Amino acid sequence: MFTKISKISLPILITLGLLITIPINTAAATKVMWGKTELKIGQIGKVTILQDTPLVKIESNGSLTIVRMLKKDEEFRVYSYKGQNSGLYGVGGGSFIQKNTAKVKYETPSKAKLALVSGIKDNTALEVVDIQ
Template identity: 70%
Template sequence: MFNKIFKIIFLFVLALGVSTYNAETADAATKVMWGKTELKLGQIGKVTILTDTTLVKLEGDGSLSTVRAMKKGEEYRVYSYKNNHGGLYGLGGGSFVQKNTKVKYETPSKSKLALLNGPAFNSGSVWEGTYTANQGETKVTLTVKEETVEFAFGPTLGNPTVPEGKFVMFYEYDSVTGALSLEQGKWIQKPNGYRMLDMVGSVSGDYYTGVLLDGNSVEGKFSVKKIK
């Protein structure tokens, strides 16, 4: 139980650390359309204008000033919300639209958010890269099955003495946040002196990065890229 809690906490901390990276790589991901607008990272919802209204700015003294007209049928991304003046949806750039019957507010579905996070850690995908542990740099290939992952490791050009090995892992993946943990299962091909490790990290676009764990001890880092 403690080990499970530790992994959850570690994933939360790691997610905070990679949030900036996710924002920087968003432009490289496939566009996700939501109605008339493109869904963006950091967006909490959208408003659809039901009746002509006005875009406003919240002044320093708390009053509202008009920026421009907003026409029926237009859609806008919402990035924040304030309770002032009965409710203000923040559209970015210091501009707001008031919460009333003239606008309709919606939040994105989990399926839309999952698409926004880029390619999923889906069955049939293959990921390749390297990890570091006691033996030094090691090649790793992750082949995703329906309920398990096949973890295969071996030598690299810089570290040719690493033997080949392979074992089964079980995984938990949150396609919305990108958090992904892999837990050791059973050996398929075990070299002498080697042990299985767990993996905890985050998927962002075509990359899965994080750390290797032996119980609650961090044994190394890894980075793999989706190749299939």
């Protein structure tokens, strides 16, 4: 009796064990890198620091307060833009980087990169074709 039960239950247990280890969503592990940072949904661009520049917060009276200094060659995702104070790139968490072409380089993602990010979000497979 015991051997009959073990012959039936052992293959079932092995099969269940294998099913548990198979990744359910492989798209979640896929990242779209853009330079040193990962491109995220809602991101409108990135800034690369060309010279040390301050990271600032906007106070209730509209003045800017320095949070910390950003170092040359650091990259940050940009989620918003404000026209006040000669332009501010919103980098999340209520922090901003002042627009200054000598100290900060702003770029927008290519359409191909944006398509890759939306394909991952929608869990659809995208094929990138190089047309020459």
